[in-house]
Amino acid sequence: MKRIVTVQDISCFGKCSLTVALPVISAMGIETAVIPTAVLSTHTGDGFSGFTFRDLTSDISGIAQHWSRLGLGFDSIYTGYLGSIEQLGIVSGLFDSFGGGDCFIVVDPVMGDSGKMYAGFTDEFTAGMRQLCSRADYIIPNLTEAALLLDRPYSTQQTEESVKKTLRELAELGCRTPVLTGVCLDGENQGAAAFDSASGEYCFSFRRQINRQVHGTGDIFASVFTGAVTLGMGLAQAVDTAVGFTHDCIEATLPQMDRYWYGSCFELCLGELTALAEEYGKNL
Ligand code: PXL
Numbered sequence: 286m287k288r289i290v291t292v293q294d295i296s297c298f299g300k301c302s303l304t305v306a307l308p309v310i311s312a313m314g315i316e317t318a319v320i321p322t323a324v325l326s327t328h329t330g331d332g333f334s335g336f337t338f339r340d341l342t343s344d345i346s347g348i349a350q351h352w353s354r355l356g357l358g359f360d361s362i363y364t365g366y367l368g369s370i371e372q373l374g375i376v377s378g379l380f381d382s383f384g385g386g387d388c389f390i391v392v393d394p395v396m397g398d399s400g401k402m403y404a405g406f407t408d409e410f411t412a413g414m415r416q417l418c419s420r421a422d423y424i425i426p427n428l429t430e431a432a433l434l435l436d437r438p439y440s441t442q443q444t445e446e447s448v449k450k451t452l453r454e455l456a457e458l459g460c461r462t463p464v465l466t467g468v469c470l471d472g473e474n475q476g477a478a479a480f481d482s483a484s485g486e487y488c489f490s491f492r493r494q495i496n497r498q499v500h501g502t503g504d505i506f507a508s509v510f511t512g513a514v515t516l517g518m519g520l521a522q523a524v525d526t527a528v529g530f531t532h533d534c535i536e537a538t539l540p541q542m543d544r545y546w547y548g549s550c551f552e553l554c555l556g557e558l559t560a561l562a563e564e565y566g567k568n569l
Contacts (some may be wrong), residue, residue: 286314286429287515288317288318288358289315289318289359289360290319290362291307291511292322292363293300294321294368295321296326297322297324297325297326297327298327299328299333300500300551301500301504306504309505309509309555310444310512312555312558312559312562314562315512319467320348321341322366323339323341324338325337325339327355327357328501329404329405330403331548332547335560340377341371342368343477346378347380349378349379352382359460360388360389361390361514363393363507365395373413384420388391390420391424392417394417394424395504396429400429401429401499412507414433414457421461422460423460424460425456425465425503425506425507431451431455435451436456439471443470443544448470448489449480451465452487462520464477464478464510465479473493473494474483474492474494474529475494475532476491476492478524481518481520488521490529492529495532495535497538498540500550502534502546505531505549506530506531509531512562518565530557533554534551534553537549537554538550
């Protein structure tokens with residue numbers, strides 16, 4: 286079995302970050318170790334004012350040191366929502382301790398969505414995140430995060446050429462393969478695009494656009510994508526798997542949006558991932 290360590294917060298209620306990454310990656314038949322960066326009562330999105338937030342920055346180094354003494358190793362390291370600027374440096378230290386060799390690094394630079402930064406993030410954090418991205422094999426920004434990383438205004442205007450240019454500029458931050466989510470070229474289909482700067486390969490994947498914002502879908506996408514590349518899928522297949530699954534989760538949520546306004550009904554789709562990962566394994 287493959288083994289991922291994922292570093293992100295646990296929002297105790299709200300279906301994002303670790304409460305998504307754990308079930309999603311596990312459903313793909315991959316062992317999932319975690320380093321929680323913070324404990325929140327809920328996520329910080331609309332509708333959940335007054336959330337609690339416990340910063341776990343000071344716990345991370347001790348966990349890593351114990352694991353080093355145990356000689357633990359991972360096939361990939363996947364970071365998501367980080368709770369403090371100090372954590373960016375500590376996570377970079379995790380890359381030194383556990384990265385390298387065959388272990389690759391995925392950074393989801395979680396900072397905002399729909400043109401707005403999430404509560405608590407600052408320009409200083411963005412500068413630190415840019416540095417962390419330079420150490421990654423894959424980064425997975427949405428349009429908002431890409432604009433922040435590239436220090437330019439948020440825009441939803443896109444053409445195939447402008448998306449390719451954004452991907453090249455993201456690669457210039459120092460990561461090999463940027464994957465951009467929220468890509469929509471025709472007003473009808475939405476998905477993601479990626480650029481392997483080592484081979485020069487671009488890929489795009491789309492499904493029919495569903496015009497509803499569902500919280501936590503970035504975490505679903507990043508978890509599936511990380512699982513897929515950890516299983517050994519090529520870039521285009523991994524992007525398409527993540528786009529397809531994220532689309533299906535949003536579709537499954539639509540009939541129940543009144544009750545599940547705070548996150549997706551991804552649980553209803555997990556069987557799809559298990560079947561897909563099993564099928565992929567059989568054909569290896
Ligand atoms: O889905 C990203 C995310 C992760 N963790 C926390 C969040 C969010 C988005 O709002 O608030 C705590």
